[in-house]
Amino acid sequence: MFEFPLEPATVFAERALQFAGWGIPEPVISRVRASVDDMWGDGPSSWVPVWRAEALAAEAGEQWLTAALCWGAARFPCLAGPARVQAYERQLACYPKAAAFERWVCEVPYRSGTTPVPVHLYRGDSRSLLVMSGGVDTWKVEVHRTALAAARGMTVAVLDMPGTGESEVPLAADADVILAGAVERIAGHVGAGRTAFVGLSFGGHWAAKLALTGRVHAAVDIGGPVGAAGHTVDLSTLPNGMPGIVGHALGLAALPTADDADRFAADFSLRRQGLLDDPLPVPLLAVNGTADPYLPAEDTAVFHGDPNATAWLVPGAGHCASEHLATLLPAALAWLRFQLERDPRSAADLIRARHTIDPLLAGSPG
Known part of the structure; x- marks a missing residue:
């Protein structure tokens, strides 16, 4: 696991459309985009914590697909560190509650x-x-x-x-x-x-x-x-x-x-x-x-x-x-x-x- 140069603004410029294509609601993407300023840290404006908050809110409302997709965004773009590994584990746990497969x-x-x-x-x-x-x-x-x-x-x-x-x-x-x-x-x-x-x-x-x-x-x-x-x-x-x-x-x-x-x-x-x-x-x-x-x-x-x-x-x-x-x-x-x-x-x-x-x-x- 290693970190590498990557700015959240760059990610959203390229991937916001992709996140929406996954099925993440547009208001969620907009809120995260406005809040995140750090890709790899663990502070309140860092990538994983901001997406984690959205995922937990979706879980609380039993919106399991949104929760799973937000956890997927939290672990994006790769499992570079324990917080992203945990986010991926949460995604795999939420998704069976959202879909029949x-x-x-x-x-x-x-x-x-x-x-x-x-x-x-x-x-x-x-x-x-x-x-x-x-x-x-x-x-x-x-x-x-x-x-x-x-x-x-x-x-x-x-x-x-x-x-x-x-x-x-x-x-x-x-x-x-x-x-x-x-x-x-x-x-x-x-x-x-x-x-x-x-x-x-x-x-x-x-x-x-x-x-x-x-x-x-x-x-x-x-x-x-x-x-x-x-x-x-x-x-x-x-x-x-x-x-x-x-x-x-x-x-x-x-x-x-x-x-x-x-x-x-x-x-x-x-x-x-x-x-x-x-x-x-x-x-x-x-x-x-x-x-x-x-x-x-x-x-x-x-x-x-x-x-x-x-x-x-x-x-x-x-x-x-x-x-x-x-x-x-x-x-x-x-x-x-x-x-x-x-x-x-x-x-x-x-x-x-x-x-x-x-x-x-x-x-x-x-």
Whole structure:
């Protein structure tokens, strides 16, 4: 656990929309934004104590989802210290009081042993299974709304990306083994026939990798780095505290060094792994904004022209095209249901969804 330079004002400028997307009420976000002036301390105007007060107030009113999401904001962006660890524990305790889901833990082979993968399961009405993951700072509970929307047509399993949340292993380039193993075991547990993976932010890296290696039947990569240029982003130059956030996921004891950044750039490039040289064996949808401060547009545009790929690049939008996710996510889920079901209803839903996003994609490169 280590702290790193990060200002609350910077976090809110970038993430207030994301917090609202999780489901935190706007007045709560505004109150915290006006009160916090310190990211890491334990004083009355520090990040964790201010969010803790909102979470406790929500608990007192039995507003369990708001409480869980506020505890999630309190532990954000990583478990850098005991107060954030405790906030995360409170989030995991509150969430079962707010939502109907099955918690299930599967043991997955990894390297010389196994590792546990805790899963939140939301049962749907088809034999298709959608497995979802957030990124380095957005974990299981934060994708609550997306999981419920997807579960209207599929069984949905939400898990933490390796190196985050309840994962017991650090982020590593071979962690796709864990996710592929989890997909297989969850599918057996729920009796699913066809499987898909949706990854948000860094989770999109794994969605792309599972699709490129044919270990799911379809996948959606929203803002995931793939290293199309032969290397991933330069970790040391990323804005908004991202070097520290990724450093925590990697299990480092301090901010990444130049050597750490070079190793990260090489290890996580799917181009260097040879995975971008051949056509996709299964359908993949890649989504991002052209103004992403973390990733080059090439990491999405690289999929243009592949007969099994669809790329939605939103001109002027930021990371994960977050300004437009309320429109893009339903369309992405419609695309995914069509890939899995291939029936008249899913085809009609996809046509309608495509009409909603065409204005966003006008002028998109490629």
